[in-house]
Each structure stands twice: as structure tokens, then as C-alpha cells.
Amino acid sequence: MTALLWLRRDLRRGDHPALLAAREASEDGSVCALFVLDPHLWERGGPVRRAWLAASLHAATEDFDGHLVIRHGDPEKVVPAVAKEVEATSVHVTREVTPAGRRRDERVAQALKDKDIDWVETGTPYAVGPGLVRNGSGDPYKVFTPFHRAWHDHGWPEPAAYPRSLDLVEVDSHQKALDMLDKALREDDLPTLPDAGEKAALQRWRDFRDEALDDYDGDRDKPALDGTSRLSPYLKIGAIHPRTILADLSSKRSQGAQTFEQEIAWREFYADVLFQAPKSAWEDLRDALPGMRYDEPTDAIEAWKQGRTGYPVVDAGMRQLLEVGWMHNRVRMITASFLTKDLHVWWPVGARWFLDRLVDGDIASNNHGWQWVAGTGTDASPYFRVFNPVTQGEKFDPTGDYVRRWVPELRHLEGKAAHQPWNQDDGYDHDYPKPIVDHAEERKEALARYDSARGG
Numbered sequence: 001m002t003a004l005l006w007l008r009r010d011l012r013r014g015d016h017p018a019l020l021a022a023r024e025a026s027e028d029g030s031v032c033a034l035f036v037l038d039p040h041l042w043e044r045g046g047p048v049r050r051a052w053l054a055a056s057l058h059a060a061t062e063d064f065d066g067h068l069v070i071r072h073g074d075p076e077k078v079v080p081a082v083a084k085e086v087e088a089t090s091v092h093v094t095r096e097v098t099p100a101g102r103r104r105d106e107r108v109a110q111a112l113k114d115k116d117i118d119w120v121e122t123g124t125p126y127a128v129g130p131g132l133v134r135n136g137s138g139d140p141y142k143v144f145t146p147f148h149r150a151w152h153d154h155g156w157p158e159p160a161a162y163p164r165s166l167d168l169v170e171v172d173s174h175q176k177a178l179d180m181l182d183k184a185l186r187e188d189d190l191p192t193l194p195d196a197g198e199k200a201a202l203q204r205w206r207d208f209r210d211e212a213l214d215d216y217d218g219d220r221d222k223p224a225l226d227g228t229s230r231l232s233p234y235l236k237i238g239a240i241h242p243r244t245i246l247a248d249l250s251s252k253r254s255q256g257a258q259t260f261e262q263e264i265a266w267r268e269f270y271a272d273v274l275f276q277a278p279k280s281a282w283e284d285l286r287d288a289l290p291g292m293r294y295d296e297p298t299d300a301i302e303a304w305k306q307g308r309t310g311y312p313v314v315d316a317g318m319r320q321l322l323e324v325g326w327m328h329n330r331v332r333m334i335t336a337s338f339l340t341k342d343l344h345v346w347w348p349v350g351a352r353w354f355l356d357r358l359v360d361g362d363i364a365s366n367n368h369g370w371q372w373v374a375g376t377g378t379d380a381s382p383y384f385r386v387f388n389p390v391t392q393g394e395k396f397d398p399t400g401d402y403v404r405r406w407v408p409e410l411r412h413l414e415g416k417a418a419h420q421p422w423n424q425d426d427g428y429d430h431d432y433p434k435p436i437v438d439h440a441e442e443r444k445e446a447l448a449r450y451d452s453a454r455g456g
Helices: 017-025 039-044 047-063 075-085 099-113 144-154 175-184 198-211 213-219 232-237 242-249 255-276 298-306 312-324 329-342 347-357 363-374 389-396 401-406 415-419 439-453
Strands: 002-007 030-037 068-072 088-093 118-121
Touching (some): 002 017, 002 075, 017 118, 030 075, 030 175, 047 068, 047 175, 047 232, 047 347, 068 075, 068 175, 075 088, 075 099, 088 099, 144 255, 198 213, 213 255, 298 312, 298 329, 298 347, 312 329, 312 347, 312 389, 312 401, 312 415, 329 347, 329 389, 329 439, 389 415, 401 415
Parallel strands (some): 002 030, 002 088, 088 118
């Protein structure tokens, strides 16, 4: 009897406990590796996410020696059907922790139970599975700093062994599923995608580790530099596991390595928050602002999406998002603050746009990051935090190189002048838009609304 490995957010061969568990459970060591294109999730995902998944599945097929089975349909029906087809007595998965993933897995596990097929969960997409880090009272953490300490003290296993030889069962994929993947890669207006797959992820990690990690603490907030790891798309799809990264970090002593570990902990913290509070995926985590008044300025939202707000660093970030499906983290905060504080738009509007356009769109990190900016997330009292897009741009992009890279209308302005074209005689010579709002006035309005919502 063979074992069925159902892949989801774990498209890799190395450091894969569920894969090893499947091989161990099989009587003859044979494994059938399956991915299911769920039509509901496929359509909801948006063109960028579909394209990145398609590219990642093509790469994973190569990693699995051409024997990754790709089927289309409702997993509740497809997984039991494939298990029966290959005479599998057990189905192995990496435990899912998102609200939708958990609900889906409950249905699939029950369908398998009805057919006397074992459902086996091994590991999660995180170094420490969400729900495992608790305080002294047994409650989940609501603030990052104590979570980080407890998460670090909890520790995590060493990376799982790499299975250099696998006896993979050959089963046909659905042609419809393969056609969907090919179509996804031919969509109009797709960004330039990074190289996909486990090999690309490991190479990206090695390059960053050897060339930029030690300087990470100082360079990570400078969007003009290639100072971040750019690993988030691979972590999202599971082409690399955070355990693999943390194992390498354990031998590093630089401040950059410590800061990078902290960023991994932030990702795990937000996953834990979502696990403990599933409704926070699309609702305010904290009800600190129950009476908050929001606007729906259609034209202004569209200007924000297209990078036409008239604020250079905001527009640079939004255009970077459209061009490459990724945005520097510092600029994500600036652009999110502009939408929520300058345009007074409820954060889910921006969170949905980011998830549609980001290659690394992760619901826990993305949506709780938006709430952190909006003032409804895990911070204690962030209502007064309103990012000034001009001073933020001048502080983190002091040379103006980031703005000039993504906003060609301002390439004729040197240095910091790129952040304030309104102060230059030739600032608008190339049809760059003038600011759609007055930041100083909108800041006052935002604080007044926050104060009113807090009962002030």
C-alpha cells in the first residue's frame, strides 16, 4: 500500500516532515504527491497569486521528478478519490492553521474517515506551530515582545532530513488543471515574478545570508537598497521552511542575524494571532475604535492603487507593487498609513488590494500588518501614529533613488528634491500629479476621528 501526500503550503522536498511521515507509513516506501486546485480558492486568489502558484507548481513538479499529481476540484471529493485510486491507506499533510484551511481540512478528514483512510498531520508551515506558545497563565500572547521571548525559549526542531531518493507513484494529472496553470501564467498585466521553486528559494537564502545578512539591521529600512531577504514569496508557498533559515542563523552572531530572526518571529506571531482569533482575518482584532467613521472615496482609492497620489514615496511603493508584485516593508507601512489615515479608508480595502497584487500575499502577516498601521491590531495605543509620507520618504530614501526608480516623472529631480516636487520650479514638467489631499489637514482629521471613536 502507498501513502498519499497532499501538498498545500509546503511545495518543497527538503525539510518536509509530512513527506517523511508519508514515506515511513507506506508499506513499500512509495508515495503519491498530490496538489488540488480548489476552484473556489483559485478564483478568489487574484491573477498575481494564481500566477505565482502556477510557477511554483511547475517548479515543484520538477523537484518531485515530474511526478507531482495536479487535480482540479473540491478537495473533499478529490483527495479521497485519489487515495482510492492509488490504494492509499493514509493521507499525510502539513497541519494547516489558517481559518479557511482548518475548516477545509476538517471536511476532508471526515470524508477520509468515512472511507477508513487515516488522516495524518505532521508539522506546520512555521518553526513553532501556532497555538503552542503560551504565557504563564496558559493564555496566548497579545503583544509581540513577550511572545518573541517565549517563542525563542520554546525552540524548534532541527530541519528534517532531505529525502534524496523517493519512490513516487505515477498518476495522471487533470488536463483541466494543467491548462489552468498555463493560462494563469499568460494573464495580462502580470508583474515580473521571481524564479520559483525550492532551488531558487535556497539560492536566494544563501545569497542573502552570505552577502547581506550582517548588514540587515542597518539596511532593511532603506528601500533603495537590496537589503532585505526577499524570501517572503517562498515562505508563503512553502518552497523553504523557516526552520531551514533558523538553523543557519543559529551560528550567526551579528546584529543583522538577530534582527532577521526577530522578523521571522513577527511572521510567526501574526500566524499565532490569527490562529487564536480567526475573525481577525477581516475584522478588527481589537474593538478600540468601535465608532470609527470611514470614507469610501472611489477616485482617491483608485489613485492610491495606481500610484497617482502626488506623494512620491507612496506612489513609488504602489508602482513597485504593480511592477514586481512586491513592496519594501517600510513602504508597505507608509502606503497603508496613507490609505487609512490620509484617505480615511477602512484597512480591509487596502489589505484586499495587497493580497490581490502581492506575490507574497499571506493573510496573517498582511492583514495584521494593516491592522497594526490602522490602530486596531496588536499595539497597545497606536491611534496617534500617522506616517508623514514626505518625512518618511526623506528619512528612509534620503538620496531619492527609490522614488526615481519607480516614478520616472521625477527622475530629473536630484537627491531629496524628488520627495517634494511642489518645491521645485520644474517639479511638474513631466506630468507628475499634484497631491490629491493635504497631509497636514488629513492628519488633523484622522486624529479627530480617532479621538471621537475612543470617546474623547
